[in-house]
Amino acid sequence: MNRRMCSTDMCQTDILILGTGGAGLFAALHAKKASPGLRVSVAVKGLLGKCGCTRMVQGGYNVALSAGDSVERHFMDTIEGGKWLPRQDLAWRLVEGAIERVRELENEIGCFFDRNPDGTLHQKAFAGQSFDRTVHKADLTGIEIINRLMEQVRALDVQEFEEHRAIELIPASDGSGIAGVLFIDMRTGRYRVVQAKAVLLATGAGPTMYRYHTPSGDKTCDGLAMALRYGLRLRDMEMVQFHPTGLLGGPDTRMTGTVLEEGLRGAGGYLLDGSGERFMARYDARGERATRDVVSRSIYAEMRAGRTSPMGGVYLQMSHLGPEKVAKTFPGMVSRCLDCGFDLAGGRVEVVPTAHYLMGGVEFDVDCSTAAPGLFAAGEDCGGVHGANRLGGNGVANSTVFGAIAGDSMAAYVQRNPAWRDLDRHIIAQGVERAEYPFSRPPDSIHRLRSALAQTMWDEVGVLRHQAALENGLEHLAGHRRALSALGVSGNDRRYNVSWHDWLDLESLLDISKVITVCALARENSRGAHFREDFPEAGALHSSCYTRVAGQGDQLELEMVPVSFDIVRPGHSLLGGAAGQAGNTAAQGRP
Numbered sequence: 001m002n003r004r005m006c007s008t009d010m011c012q013t014d015i016l017i018l019g020t021g022g023a024g025l026f027a028a029l030h031a032k033k034a035s036p037g038l039r040v041s042v043a044v045k046g047l048l049g050k051c052g053c054t055r056m057v058q059g060g061y062n063v064a065l066s067a068g069d070s071v072e073r074h075f076m077d078t079i080e081g082g083k084w085l086p087r088q089d090l091a092w093r094l095v096e097g098a099i100e101r102v103r104e105l106e107n108e109i110g111c112f113f114d115r116n117p118d119g120t121l122h123q124k125a126f127a128g129q130s131f132d133r134t135v136h137k138a139d140l141t142g143i144e145i146i147n148r149l150m151e152q153v154r155a156l157d158v159q160e161f162e163e164h165r166a167i168e169l170i171p172a173s174d175g176s177g178i179a180g181v182l183f184i185d186m187r188t189g190r191y192r193v194v195q196a197k198a199v200l201l202a203t204g205a206g207p208t209m210y211r212y213h214t215p216s217g218d219k220t221c222d223g224l225a226m227a228l229r230y231g232l233r234l235r236d237m238e239m240v241q242f243h244p245t246g247l248l249g250g251p252d253t254r255m256t257g258t259v260l261e262e263g264l265r266g267a268g269g270y271l272l273d274g275s276g277e278r279f280m281a282r283y284d285a286r287g288e289r290a291t292r293d294v295v296s297r298s299i300y301a302e303m304r305a306g307r308t309s310p311m312g313g314v315y316l317q318m319s320h321l322g323p324e325k326v327a328k329t330f331p332g333m334v335s336r337c338l339d340c341g342f343d344l345a346g347g348r349v350e351v352v353p354t355a356h357y358l359m360g361g362v363e364f365d366v367d368c369s370t371a372a373p374g375l376f377a378a379g380e381d382c383g384g385v386h387g388a389n390r391l392g393g394n395g396v397a398n399s400t401v402f403g404a405i406a407g408d409s410m411a412a413y414v415q416r417n418p419a420w421r422d423l424d425r426h427i428i429a430q431g432v433e434r435a436e437y438p439f440s441r442p443p444d445s446i447h448r449l450r451s452a453l454a455q456t457m458w459d460e461v462g463v464l465r466h467q468a469a470l471e472n473g474l475e476h477l478a479g480h481r482r483a484l485s486a487l488g489v490s491g492n493d494r495r496y497n498v499s500w501h502d503w504l505d506l507e508s509l510l511d512i513s514k515v516i517t518v519c520a521l522a523r524e525n526s527r528g529a530h531f532r533e534d535f536p537e538a539g540a541l542h543s544s545c546y547t548r549v550a551g552q553g554d555q556l557e558l559e560m561v562p563v564s565f566d567i568v569r570p571g572h573s574l575l576g577g578a579a580g581q582a583g584n585t586a587a588q589g590r591p
Contacts, residue, residue: 012195012420013041013159015410016181018166018223019202020044021052022142022396023379023403025149026101027200029109030407032156038414041194042153043161043183045203045218049150053204053215053380054399057142058261058332059126060134061105061400062393063098066123069131071095072574078394079568081128081291082359082387083527084541085236088567090385093366094394097401102135105400110148113137125266126392128291134393139261139332142396161194163187165501166222168431169199169230169375172421177373179421182431186501189494191432195420198374198410201227201362202403205380207240209509209516210355211458212257214243218505223381225508227362228515232370233550235383235561236360237512238519239529241390242463244271244295246354248313249340257354260316260333260344262392265289267329271299272315272348273307279314293389293529296353300463303352313352318344353463357395359386359529360519363548368406374417376410378402387546388528438503441488446502449487453480453509461517466534470521477514484510511552519547522558541570 015031017024020042032040044051064074074095079086102121105111113135114122125132137144161183168182170193180195206219224234245260265271265288273279283298284290290298299314309315318326323345327334330344337344361383368376379399386394460473484506489499525539526532545560568574 009190010193010195012039014038014196014414015040015198015200016194016196017042017200017202018181019052019200019204019379020048021202021204021379022054022145022149022399023202023204023406024200025049025146025153026400026403027202027378027407027410028153028158029149029156030404031411032158034408034411035415038411039159041159041161041196043164043166043181043194045163045165045186045222047162048160049146051216051218052146053206053219054396055142055146056214056216056259057145057396058139058259059263060124060136060141060393061098061102061396062126062129062133062391063102063135063397064095064131064133065099065102065121065135066131066133069133071099073131074098074133076568076573076575077129077131078386078391081389081391081528083389083538084544084565084570085387085527085546085563087384088565089366092567093405094385094398094401097405098397101397101400101404104404105145105148109152111137111144113141113144124263125289126262127265127286127289127295128389128391129393134263136263139263139330145396145400164192165504166203166226167435167504168427169226170427170431171230171372171424173424174422176421178375179423182428184435186496189497191435193423193428195423197414197417197420198376200368200406200410201370201375201377201381202379202406203381205358205361207355207358209453209457209513210240210462211454212246212352212354214246214257214259214354214356220505220508221358221512222508224361225511227381228511228550228552230372231550232372233363233548234360234515235363235546235548236387237358237383237515237549238523238547239359239386239388240355240516241292241357241359241529242296242353243356244292244299244353245316245351247337247340247342248309248311248350248352249342250311253340255336255340257352258336259354259356260337260349260351261330262292264316264318264330264333265295268321270317270320271295272317273302274309274314275307276315279307291389292392293531296463297531299351299353309350311350313350315348316344316351317348319346319348357390359383359388359390366405367409368402369409374413374421376406378406388530435504438487438489438500439492441486443490443499444487446487446499446506449480449483450502450506450509453477453506453513456480457513461513461520463531465520465530465532467521470517473517474514474521477510477517481510515549515556518556518558519549522547522560544570
């Protein structure tokens with residue numbers, strides 16, 4: 001096993017993977033198995049297998065395995081849940097590949113998922129789906145997947161760059177593609193350039209710019225910010241998914257915002273207003289099992305109307321299902337709530353919508369390639385798979401399906417392109433200069449500014465949106481950017497300089513917050529996670545467009561791009577008979 005760190009500030013590898021969640025680890029595993037002789041390296045802002053969002057997955061993994069279910073049915077749920085904005089070949093690859101990937105997770109990687117008495121995989125109900133298809137390990141599915149993947153990767157000759165913060169994607173000096181990545185080694189404070197023939201962007205995004213959010217604080221959209229600076233185009237960036245049930249623990253705990261998983265409502269949990277009355281039936285016939293966007297907006301409407309619990313949210317109740325059953329079925333959730341002083345099994349827990357996932361991201365192809373030769377992308381850094389709304393359980397499927405594809409694709413790419421490209425030294429110098437900037441300004445606390453950003457995004461670019469608020473949000477974001485430019489960090493010791501990295505975190509969050517807001521202003525209709533109170537209608541599905549943005553700072557360029565309905569058109573379905581959602585069948589040549 002080779003876990004040596006480079007002894008100098010410049011080193012080389014064949015394949016460099018940014019991120020060690022489900023996408024990054026699957027990519028490393030597949031790349032190494034496809035071509036064992038290649039040098040594969042993984043880099044992560046934290047510790048391998050101990051950070052990232054895949055590890056935090058509770059609910060499970062969507063896959064069409066049971067009798068009566070089908071790939072077509074899963075595909076239609078994904079397209080309709082995404083409000084006809086997904087790129088259909090990507091959605092098809094997701095649902096088709098999930099079957100292969102779950103078998104691999106079980107039979108080759110060693111995951112133990114819950115089973116029925118007859119030995120088949122247990123699949124539970126998740127909101128917005130027409131079939132119970134969510135494979136799981138109780139409510140700790142992500143930990144099971146990441147632990148087993150980490151074991152497999154560490155059994156191979158894969159180089160690890162832990163606590164390495166990527167700050168710049170480095171192009172080739174002749175513009176022919178990606179040449180490497182510039183890092184800060186957080187342990188030493190020194191800069192490191194890793195030259196690579198292929199690079200995977202799998203940093204996991206994470207909308208932590210909101211007051212209530214589920215990802216850990218180290219997820220600050222660094223990958224998307226780097227992609228913009230590199231010149232890549234992002235799509236669907238207005239589509240920020242709010243999970244309906246984030247734990248509301250009060251101002252004195254960082255547990256506030258942590259997800260209480262979808263399966264709680266799928267199993268029959270109730271949402272209650274401040275007076276203890278169920279309210280979801282007033283908003284949607286599916287009640288608590290409506291899609292995440294609908295439930296989040298419904299809870300927000302109750303909050304805005306003042307029908308709230310003591311801390312300003314609503315209640316989630318499971319006790320009517322039987323405390324012992326709840327504790328057995330959802331041990332992770334019950335334990336998490338008990339840690340914060342709440343009894344999920346036998347009482348009520350206060351919840352609030354919480355920013356959970358970015359449906360938008362880098363434009364990429366079915367083989368995970370991007371517009372830049374040698375640069376690949378997978379997981380939450382990518383846009384197009386989910387459209388306007390991600391179904392619960394499709395997230396970890398997305399990461400593992402496309403992570404594996406990326407590993408195979410990069411191995412094949414390096415075999416065809418065995419030479420390293422010359423690094424653009426000007427971009428390296430620019431990256432170092434940008435990272436050094438905060439040491440040139442008077443030091444001050446950055447926490448108030450990050451809190452101000454969180455409040456701006458929650459109030460102005462949140463669950464419910466309208467033009468005046470979005471425009472106000474842009475003004476506030478510009479003010480936050482000016483404030484950050486005037487604010488510095490203290491000390492010359494770069495080793496584990498938390499203030500420095502907080503500054504860089506906030507810079508990335510401000511970049512992507514502006515993109516989200518600009519795209520939200522441009523979409524003058526309501527689709528999925530994006531709801532405009534001044535444009536509440538969805539608009540004509542047949543003329544659906546998605547947002548595409550490029551550039552950075554004040555030079556953002558946005559266009560509305562028509563969706564290609566290359567598998568199924570609005571008003572049609574791949575399903576016939578009673579299972580059909582639209583009454584007729586019109587497959588358009590599935591990939």
